[in-house]
Amino acid sequence: MDRIVIALTMANGARIRPVCRTGDCTWRGCAWENRWSAERERADHRLDHLTSQTRPYTEVWDDSCAPGGYVCDRCGMPVESEPCPEHAPAEAVNA
Ligand SMILES: [Zn+2]
Ligand SMILES: [Zn+2]
Structure with missing residues (x-):
């Protein structure tokens, strides 16, 4: 199982954008004006990874x-x- 790594990176105009570095995931979040929103989106995506490991077979x-x-x-x-x-x-x- 890959360790879940989601970095907060600086985007244009001093915005903060979460970027996933987990395994081969290519997810990138929105460029947020405040860190709190970026952290919230990052938490949401982390949850996606946690739940996808137990999602049903398709x-x-x-x-x-x-x-x-x-x-x-x-x-x-x-x-x-x-x-x-x-x-x-x-x-x-x-x-
Ligand atoms: Zn991801
Ligand atoms: Zn299989």
């Missing part, structure tokens, strides 16, 4: 290799014929 469309297909959103395993054995809930695998 299958997402991946067209990176033609003709495309549904893959596990956690590990990229193709799930066209059967659910991901590692990340699908037990009910889905046994169905």
Whole structure:
């Protein structure tokens, strides 16, 4: 699990913008006029990371290799014929 790192950076006009440096996350917040708003947005995004680690398994469309297909959103395993054995809930695998 990646450590959650969200930096507060200076943006144009002495504004403060939170920028996520967690793993491969590319999230950037708004440029805020006051530090308090930036800190609040940073806290919100930190929560996104915390909750995303426990979010339910989903299958997402991946067209990176033609003709495309549904893959596990956690590990990229193709799930066209059967659910991901590692990340699908037990009910889905046994169905
Ligand atoms: Zn992030
Ligand atoms: Zn998986």
